[in-house]
Amino acid sequence: MERYQLFIDGKFCDAESGETRPTVNPGNEEPIALVPVAGKGDTRRAIEAARRSFDEGTWAGMSPKDRAAKLMKVFQILKDKEADIAELESKDGGSTIRKTTMMDAPVGIEHFRLLVELGGSLPTYEPLPWVDFPFVSWNFVNREPIGVCAGIIPWNFPFMMAVWKTAPALIMGNSIVLKPASDTPLTALELAKAIAEADLPPGVFNIVTGSGSVVGPELCTNPMVDKVALTGSTETGRNVMRMASDTVKKVTLELGGKSPTLVLEDADLDIAVDGALFGTFFHAGQVCESGTRCIVPASIYDKFMAKMVERIGHIKIGDPQDFETTMGPVVSKTQLDTVTGYIDIGLKEGANLVCGGRRPTHMEKGFFVEPTIFDGVRNDMRIAQEEIFGPVLSVIRYDEVDEAIRMANDSIYGLGGAVFSRDVPRAIDLAKRIRTGTVWINDYHLLNALAPFGGYKQSGVGRELGPHGLLEYTQVKHIHVDLTADRSKKFWYNYIFND
Helix, strand or coil: CEECCEEECCEEECCCCCCEEEEECCCCCCEEEEEECCCHHHHHHHHHHHHHHHHHCCCCCCCHHHHHHHHHHHHHHHHHCHHHHHHHHHHHHCCCHHHHHHHHHHHHHHHHHHHHHHHHHCCCEEECCCECCCCCEEEEEEEEECCEEEEECCCCCHHHHHHHHHHHHHHCCCEEEEECCCCCCHHHHHHHHHHHHHCCCCCCEEECCCCHHHHHHHHHHCCCCCEEEEECCHHHHHHHHHHHHCCCCEEEEECCCCCEEEECCCCCHHHHHHHHHHHHHHHHHCCCCCCCEEEEEHHHHHHHHHHHHHHHCCCCECCCCCCCCCECCCCCHHHHHHHHHHHHHHHHCCCEEEECCCCCCCCCCCCCCCCEEEECCCCCCHHHHCCCCCCEEEEEEECCHHHHHHHHHCCCCCCCCEEECCCHHHHHHHHHHCCCCCCEECCCCCCCCCCCECCCHHHEECCECHHHHHHCCEEEEEEEEECCCCHHHCHHHHHCCCC
């Protein structure tokens, strides 16, 4: 069994305590590797290394073009290891090998490249309008790195999330301490190996694995950290924001969701039904922006439901390492208990269990649950309001579109959503009325590294990806250059002098 190490100040090392824990394959409940359990001391050493590297200015002082050249070496190393990353991602997090080889590994690596190239081309100088009355001055904005960034990532897309935190922080000139989820640390640690091989300056990238209750508070409260970027639950985001507030750190938070899939009467049912199922059951529903509320017009409701039940039979649950499997397990026994607990809640609330709701009988081991659909759901039920983070879909009936929009917006969340309709201009108008950060039209889940991603309301603060996400890793400095050469014309000095 492989034994991984922390990466601090350019060197791999064990935790100070020497303690390790196994990471477990959710598909068969067997251990895969041993991972260090970092403590506060390890976390502080990583923060100190990042602080020193930033303050010395070797990395931060490079031109964006030179930083991009260095980081493209990391991209090439990752590209060469793509197949290994895909296999490890599947084993560590329970993702199907079908998904990790077609999406997680190749798309994550491509996102690394795109973010580095985009960051390397963003101007650090932004001109402002000239001022020529009553004085003449030249004004401009300088974009500068924030400093030391802490990246805290979740267990659902561990490699992709490591890329989303690391590439923007580094290309914009910051140093970073990355904290992977305890359940799925392995591909983030493989990213550390690639960065070590590319020979970035010591301390620019650091990774600590350990308990969120130990490592997280140190990252969020240590005054040497300038920014915290979290992807996680809304409750975790609230805690991070509280802890970071004592030192007024910048935070970007990509949090939970309970996203609506709005189907219109004129929707292409083949696209809408499969899109709604894809929106919920992709990665066993463990996606923050999953479309777990499907809002369907009464006029086509019965036809839509019948087709959905037929199509769900084509989702194959099984061994994640089998390429024919299209839905794997949830990540852990804890998450399995959470999902099955919500299924019980739905039944107690009076929703109708259309299909699923049980562990698949053919899977003796692993944290599996069948794709589950409830209808007869009211939008105020807990299964329609609370994030389950598992393969559970609530279908809600509506009569008028305005009613559907009200239900779509009746949520503390606002991360994703979709509209299915043949009338694209109308769908766009409705998308503008849904208070959420991303709306897909006749599709779901596809994210573009060059487009912003983030949430409204309690789904988050700030954006990731694209120019908007990269600029979250910069400070804005206004520089004013006065061009008045004659002291006698600087009349504003006389506000304090009586000559």
